[in-house]
Amino acid sequence: MSPKISLIPEPIAHIGGFIVTNSFLTALIVTICLTILSLIATRHMRFVPRGLQNFFEMVVEAILGMVEQVLESKEKARQIFPLIATIFLFILFANWMGILPGVGSIGLYETHNGEQEFIPLFRSTNADLNMTVALALISIIAIQALGIFVLGLRTYLKRFFNFSSPTKLIIGQFELLGEFTKIISFSFRLFGNIFAGEVLLVVIGFLIPYIIPLPFLFLEIFVGFIQAFIFAVLTLVFYKVAITQEEAEEPKKESQSS
Numbered sequence: 734m735s736p737k738i739s740l741i742p743e744p745i746a747h748i749g750g751f752i753v754t755n756s757f758l759t760a761l762i763v764t765i766c767l768t769i770l771s772l773i774a775t776r777h778m779r780f781v782p783r784g785l786q787n788f789f790e791m792v793v794e795a796i797l798g799m800v801e802q803v804l805e806s807k808e809k810a811r812q813i814f815p816l817i818a819t820i821f822l823f824i825l826f827a828n829w830m831g832i833l834p835g836v837g838s839i840g841l842y843e844t845h846n847g848e849q850e851f852i853p854l855f856r857s858t859n860a861d862l863n864m865t866v867a868l869a870l871i872s873i874i875a876i877q878a879l880g881i882f883v884l885g886l887r888t889y890l891k892r893f894f895n896f897s898s899p900t901k902l903i904i905g906q907f908e909l910l911g912e913f914t915k916i917i918s919f920s921f922r923l924f925g926n927i928f929a930g931e932v933l934l935v936v937i938g939f940l941i942p943y944i945i946p947l948p949f950l951f952l953e954i955f956v957g958f959i960q961a962f963i964f965a966v967l968t969l970v971f972y973k974v975a976i977t978q979e980e981a982e983e984p985k986k987e988s989q990s991s
Contacts, residue, residue: 741861741862742754742755742756742757742856742861742863743755743852743853743856745758745841745852745854754856754861755840755852755853755854755855755856756856756857756858756860756861756863756864757861757864758854758855759827759830759831759836759855759856759857759858760827760858760864762830762855763823763826763827763830763858764823766826766830767822767823767826770785770789771789773785774786774788774789775789792822793818796814796817796818796821796965797810797811797814797818799966799969800813800814800817800969803966803969803970803973804969804972804973809883809976812879812882812883813879813969813972816872816875816879816968817965817968817969818965820868820871820872820961820964820965820968821961821962821964821965822961823868824859824868824923824960824961824964824965825957825958825961827857827858827859827864828857828858828859828927828953828956828957828958828960828961829954829957830857830858831856831857831858831859831860831927831931831957832857832930832950832953832954832957835855836853836855836856836857837853837855837856837857837931838853839853839854839855840852840853840854840855841854857927857928857931859923859924859927859960860924860927860928860931861924862920862921862924865919865920865921865923865924866916866920868919868920868923868964869915869916869917869919869920869923870916872919872964872968872971873912873915873916873919873971875968876968876971876972876975877889877912877975879972879975879976880972880975880976883976884976889975891905892905892908892975893905893906893908893909915971919964919967922960922963922964923960923964926956926960927956927957927960930952930953930956930957
């Protein structure tokens, strides 16, 4: 039997008109696991943390420290921190869960056109383009909303619709187009790396099982972390650009008027 590689997630159940795919089921499990871990870590908070509380506090402090360092403001860092931390942890756990034993190998056989087809119950969440597009939309829409909250609607829209000169208007239109291209680049960067890793592990595991795939497995653990980190950091950088671009122009105007 040859290894089965599918570009799209397979449906495994129907709830009314809603189709439950194997990648959605994995995402649901990741969400439940993160929720349970956070509840356990914060159930009995201690002044001197230990165990799971200590681990989560280390993670939170590391992410918050990075956000504060990039934004150079504790107030602004706390505004965007929940989004950055959630994106990083969800993508990281989803990537790592996608390489666990049983993901892609446990499933059911269904008959299609007279032939039996293996349908895995679990699939790497970010190997589904639908999920990466959803994450990209959440990231970009949140950046726009927070940018409007920080700068105000009128000031923020001047990034894209500045009628003070034709040049600034053209540049603004290119920036507006860039906001849409960010969705595409976010989606396909994460999807491409995770799907390629999934294919690599399937092919290597089929051709040379057991010992040989182990180095590639550790490589995918590293890649999973890097992809989560890149997605979170790019979201943070785009947020900084969104809230500082107009602020940087204000001092110039004041110095010219004086």
